[in-house]
Amino acid sequence: MASQVIKVQTxxxxxxxxxxxxxxxxxxxGNPVPKENPLVxxxxxxxxxxxxxxxxxxxxxxxxxxxxxxxxIGKPGKFIKPENAMDHVMGYVLVLDMTxxxxxxxxxxxxxxxxxxxxxDTSCPISDFIPKSAVKDVHNLNLKLTVNGITKQNGNxxxxxxxxxxxxxxxxxxxxxxxxxxxxxxxxSGVSGVKHGDIIEASLxxxxxIKFPVVENEK
Amino acid sequence: MSDQESKIDLQSICxxxxxxxxxxxxxxxxxxxxxxxxxxxxxxxxxLITEGSSIQIPKxxxxxxxxxxxxxxIGKRAKFVSxxxxxxxxxxxxxxxxxxxxLEFDKxxxxxxxxxDTSCPISDFIPKSKINNVNNLNLKLSVNGNTxxxxxxxxxxHKIPKLISYLSxxxxxxxxxxxxxxxxAGISTVxxxxxxxxxxxxxxxxxxPVFEIQ
Numbered sequence: 342m343a344s345q346v347i348k349v350q351t352x353x354x355x356x357x358x359x360x361x362x363x364x365x366x367x368x369x370x371g372n373p374v375p376k377e378n379p380l381v382x383x384x385x386x387x388x389x390x391x392x393x394x395x396x397x398x399x400x401x402x403x404x405x406x407x408x409x410x411x412x413x414i415g416k417p418g419k420f421i422k423p424e425n426a427m428d429h430v431m432g433y434v435l436v437l438d439m440t441x442x443x444x445x446x447x448x449x450x451x452x453x454x455x456x457x458x459x460x461x462d463t464s465c466p467i468s469d470f471i472p473k474s475a476v477k478d479v480h481n482l483n484l485k486l487t488v489n490g491i492t493k494q495n496g497n498x499x500x501x502x503x504x505x506x507x508x509x510x511x512x513x514x515x516x517x518x519x520x521x522x523x524x525x526x527x528x529x530s531g532v533s534g535v536k537h538g539d540i541i542e543a544s545l546x547x548x549x550x551i552k553f554p555v556v557e558n559e560k
Numbered sequence: 561m562s563d564q565e566s567k568i569d570l571q572s573i574c575x576x577x578x579x580x581x582x583x584x585x586x587x588x589x590x591x592x593x594x595x596x597x598x599x600x601x602x603x604x605x606x607x608l609i610t611e612g613s614s615i616q617i618p619k620x621x622x623x624x625x626x627x628x629x630x631x632x633x634i635g636k637r638a639k640f641v642s643x644x645x646x647x648x649x650x651x652x653x654x655x656x657x658x659x660x661x662x663l664e665f666d667k668x669x670x671x672x673x674x675x676x677d678t679s680c681p682i683s684d685f686i687p688k689s690k691i692n693n694v695n696n697l698n699l700k701l702s703v704n705g706n707t708x709x710x711x712x713x714x715x716x717x718h719k720i721p722k723l724i725s726y727l728s729x730x731x732x733x734x735x736x737x738x739x740x741x742x743x744x745a746g747i748s749t750v751x752x753x754x755x756x757x758x759x760x761x762x763x764x765x766x767x768x769p770v771f772e773i774q
Contacts (some may be wrong), residue, residue: 355604361710380669384730385602404669456600461731462731514618515618515672515675515676516676560640
């Protein structure tokens with residue numbers, strides 16, 4: 342196999358994420374569980390970081406962590422059938438979908454989009470690329486996250502409401518998938534607040550490990 | 561216009577499209593609240609199309625709505641930029657249509673209703689030097705020859721320097737990024753078989769047929 346280091350942050354031109362894709366997480370925020378279709382939203386590629394600090398915008402004080410499996414597209418496609426969906430996957434990353442929860446609630450109340458609360462710079466920390474071949478069963482992966490050494494999230498991708506092939510198929514009906522696109526597949530329960538000085542560590546089975554300190558911008 | 565400027569292919573260089581909603585003064589209202597934060601959303605870059613392509617309504621939707629906008633193209637990376645130097649970060653402009661499923665933001669995810677493939681038709685690139693006053697540009701759109709939008713950028717609530725400065729506080733804006741600055745009044749629906757034409761003064765003219773995916 343050709344040993345090519347894929348830099349997702351360089352090749353990615355779109356990030357599409359799925360909300361409330363784990364039942365317990367939907368419940369913990371008092372949100373209805375999506376029944377018919379996945380609830381999609383976007384993050385800009387400018388939000389991706391691979392190292393350094395997660396930066397809370399000045400004045401926001403706190404963010405919520407959300408640990409997720411990220412799927413990286415290799416083969417482009419549109420109107421992809423679920424049974425062919427995994428052919429379009431070239432690999433994975435471990436991702437944190439950092440969220441300004443109180444900003445998000447405020448935006449919801451105003452009838453404004455979430456984009457600001459989900460898309461600010463450094464809101465998408467990712468691990469190194471994990472080739473597809475390294476993952477035996479994408480629906481049996483442990484997702485773990487600790488804050489200052491204390492476990493907060495500890496879930497498994499088997500609990501996804503919409504599984505990866507169905508997500509990719511649905512998304513590709515409206516948005517053509519291109520090489521390097523990153524799909525965030527949802528977070529298990531256990532989201533909590535982090536503030537200036539906290540340290541987040543997360544793992545995807547024994548496939549990826551990440552560590553990011555959190556700071557609040559002074560400006 | 562330099563050779564380099566005339567060859568700018570936004571579809572190739574753009575990695576981020578940020579849309580601004582509710583950004584034109586309501587002709588029926590006198591007081592304009594300018595201290596409210598901008599209404600911000602995003603469209604994926606896969607939504608971009610140029611002339612020669614058609615606007616494709618997703619299967620079963622029946623109708624979609626049109627909006628005509630001045631698009632600002634970023635030329636120089638912008639982060640924490642102040643309003644007074646914000647225009648230094650502008651490379652040029654495009655005329656853009658911000659197509660959407662409807663205005664039912666509470667019913668559907670905004671990425672879906674604003675970001676579906678072909679929902680961002682754009683004109684050729686317009687270099688910054690071609691525009692004398694960005695705050696006095698006519699925006700017009702017609703459907704099957706009937707005028708729907710006929711507005712002017714003088715009615716923008718948050719002006720371009722304010723938008724760039726505000727956005728750059730939260731998002732690093734990079735070369736090729738596109739900001740859609742809002743639409744004047746006149747939103748209506750289009751369906752399979754309709755033809756949309758739009759113009760930005762005499763700087764850009766675009767025409768896109770509408771089809772519903774079968």
